[in-house]
Amino acid sequence: MAVHIGSQLTDLTPYRHAFERVAALVGTLRDRGLAIDRVDLGGGLGISYKDEVPPSLGAYAALVREIVAPTGCRIMIEPGRALVGNAGILVSRVIYRKEGQGRTFLIVDAAMNDLVRPTLYDAWHTILSVSQPAADAAVEPVDVVGPVCETGDTFAVQRPLPPLQDGDLLVFTGAGAYGAVMASSYNTRPLVPEVLVDGKNFAVVRKRPTFDEMMRAESIPSWLATGSRPHS
Numbered sequence: 001m002a003v004h005i006g007s008q009l010t011d012l013t014p015y016r017h018a019f020e021r022v023a024a025l026v027g028t029l030r031d032r033g034l035a036i037d038r039v040d041l042g043g044g045l046g047i048s049y050k051d052e053v054p055p056s057l058g059a060y061a062a063l064v065r066e067i068v069a070p071t072g073c074r075i076m077i078e079p080g081r082a083l084v085g086n087a088g089i090l091v092s093r094v095i096y097r098k099e100g101q102g103r104t105f106l107i108v109d110a111a112m113n114d115l116v117r118p119t120l121y122d123a124w125h126t127i128l129s130v131s132q133p134a135a136d137a138a139v140e141p142v143d144v145v146g147p148v149c150e151t152g153d154t155f156a157v158q159r160p161l162p163p164l165q166d167g168d169l170l171v172f173t174g175a176g177a178y179g180a181v182m183a184s185s186y187n188t189r190p191l192v193p194e195v196l197v198d199g200k201n202f203a204v205v206r207k208r209p210t211f212d213e214m215m216r217a218e219s220i221p222s223w224l225a226t227g228s229r230p231h232s
């Protein structure tokens with residue numbers, strides 16, 4: 001039996017309700033002669049992107065132990081975001097700082113195709129400057145946008161950030177889950193390389209594809225190839 005009740009849950013109450021129903025259903029099905037020996041409780045445990053306070057893994061485990069363990073079933077869980085969400089960041093460079101009328105834009109070299117969550121569902125990703133701003137640096141509200149010609153290519157609106165200039169590096173935190181895996185090569189933008197960091201060690205574990213590699217995946221059908229006759 002398997003259940004998955006949602007994602008980015010920051011409250012254990014829905015889990016309590018779901019697990020109680022799972023445990024009850026295990027009992028009902030066994031009463032009807034079915035051998036239920038495994039339950040899969042899905043994923044969904046939330047993480048902190050901004051100021052959310054997700055339940056601790058210990059509290060989640062205690063709930064599983066309290067409600068599901070008494071069934072005697074083998075228990076599986078499928079946490080995704082809780083394992084990798086805050087293990088990944090997206091690093092980007094400011095291409096151009098544009099002083100608009102009453103509004104400043106930071107155009108960065110990452111775009112909605114690299115991290116789609118903000119435009120897809122208004123998700124918040126904390127943005128940090130890679131170089132440590134001076135302790136007394138003024139904070140100013142800026143719109144952080146990508147370079148793609150799409151209204152939705154916006155990471156943050158009026159976000160208070162330390163002064164950032166062309167060429168500065170910044171970081172989007174919480175990009176480890178639903179980041180690279182939801183990326184696309186829209187606008188023929190090669191997927192960003194993935195770098196695994198472990199203490200002082202780092203290695204590119206997925207390189208940025210070249211344009212040649214991207215183009216090689218495409219082909220022209222025989223009937224459109226140069227010199228071929230149009231279809232009658």
Ligand SMILES: Cc1ncc(COP(=O)(O)O)c(C=O)c1O
Nearest residue numbers: 004007008043044078079080081
């Ligand atoms: C069946 C199932 N299991 C696990 C997950 C992972 O969810 P999460 O990353 O929120 O833990 C999902 C994602 O929606 C899912 O559909």
